[in-house]
Amino acid sequence: xxxVTQSQPEMxxxxxxxxxxSCTYDTSESDYYLFWYKQPPSRQMILVxxxxxxxxxxxxxxxxxxxxxxxxxxxxxxxxDSQLGxxxxxxxxxxxxxxQNFVFGPGTxxxxxx
Amino acid sequence: xxxxxxHPSRVICxxxxxxxxxxxxxxxxxxxxxxxxxxxxxxxxxxxxxNEGSKATYEQGVEKDKFLINHASLTLSTLTxxxxxxxxxxxxICSARDGGGxxETQYFGPGTxxxxx
Numbered sequence: 001x002x003x004v005t006q007s008q009p010e011m012x013x014x015x016x017x018x019x020x021x022s023c024t025y026d027t028s029e030s031d032y033y034l035f036w037y038k039q040p041p042s043r044q045m046i047l048v049x050x051x052x053x054x055x056x057x058x059x060x061x062x063x064x065x066x067x068x069x070x071x072x073x074x075x076x077x078x079x080x081d082s083q084l085g086x087x088x089x090x091x092x093x094x095x096x097x098x099x100q101n102f103v104f105g106p107g108t109x110x111x112x113x114x
Numbered sequence: 115x116x117x118x119x120x121h122p123s124r125v126i127c128x129x130x131x132x133x134x135x136x137x138x139x140x141x142x143x144x145x146x147x148x149x150x151x152x153x154x155x156x157x158x159x160x161x162x163x164x165n166e167g168s169k170a171t172y173e174q175g176v177e178k179d180k181f182l183i184n185h186a187s188l189t190l191s192t193l194t195x196x197x198x199x200x201x202x203x204x205x206x207i208c209s210a211r212d213g214g215g216x217x218e219t220q221y222f223g224p225g226t227x228x229x230x231x
Contacts, residue, residue, distance in 0.1 A: 035219070043205060045158075045222035091157060102148070102220060104157045 002027045002094050004105035012111040013082045020067075021077045021108050023092030033095040034068070034075045039107075040088040048090070051075065079110075087112045116142045118210050120223035127198055128231055135193045135226045137208030143188040144210035148220065149181070152205045164191045198230045 003026045013019035025034070036048040051059045051068050058066050063083075067076045079086055092105040117140040127133050137147055145166050150158040162183050163171045170183035180202075182194040191210075195202050205227050209220040 033219075037222075042224070043152075043207075044224045045207065045209070047219060047221070050219060102160065106157045 002029075002032075002096065002101055002103045004092050004094050004103050006090075006092055006105040006108050008108045009106070010109045010111070012113055013079070013086075014113050015082055015084060017082055018078060018080045019082055019110065021079075021090050021092075021110065023075045023077070023105055025073050025075060025092070025094045025103075025105075027073075027094060027096065029096045034066075035093040035095070036064070036066070036075075036077045037091045037093060037104075038086075038088045039091065040085075045091075049077065082112050084112050084114065086110060116140075116210070116212050116221040118144075118208065118221050118223040120208055120226050122226060123224060124227045124229075126229045126231065129199055130197055133195045133198055133228060135195075135206055135208075135228075137191045137193070137210070137223050139189045139210045139212075139221075142210075142212045144191075144212065145188060146211045147185060147191040148209045148211075149183060149191075149193050150207045150209065152207060152225075154205075158207060161193075195228065198228070200230045203228055203230045 005024045032053045034051045038046045038048050049059050049061045049064050058068050063080045065078045089107045089109050091107045095102045119138045121136045147164040149161045152158050160173050161176045164183045164185040166185045166188050172178045185191040207225045209222045
């Protein structure tokens, strides 16, 4: 069974600054996928970034990047130049290679201060 | 990106009635759809996996007779909460996997807020 842990229930960042959200996971699979989803107050889940475990290069999407440490089973999300619209719940998730087991972490609530 | 819709977005019903929630993939074919439940300030909890043309797979602790799932086409899955009770009040979210694209990525609907009086 897979588990995903997010140790920061809440985080805050000043507008235009950088913040890093932590995520650790545990899986017995050698090949899997990792995701960060954002859930704003509208509650619509939005894909932020995804990472294939077999790729060593960290994924990047504009202001969002990850620090993927496979040996440590760590998958943190860095948000650069934070904007007010980044305020949301952020969920880390892991999917096994068979695509059958998609597990979410408990979430981190990010506040962006003007 | 892929778009998933849910209907209704909000429903209020009396205890004992049944409620149907629809989940549609608008611009892709979804061989697999998922139904989640989310309580306030908590993470998403997978209820069941819905495969087109076959029976849904329910997670442990989820009553299949209580939460009926039908995935009759590649773009539509429905969740029916039968004989709803106040404890069924929650936020229900569906997601779909694009069978022709990034198959490992799930695209989520906007959710349905159910309130059972």
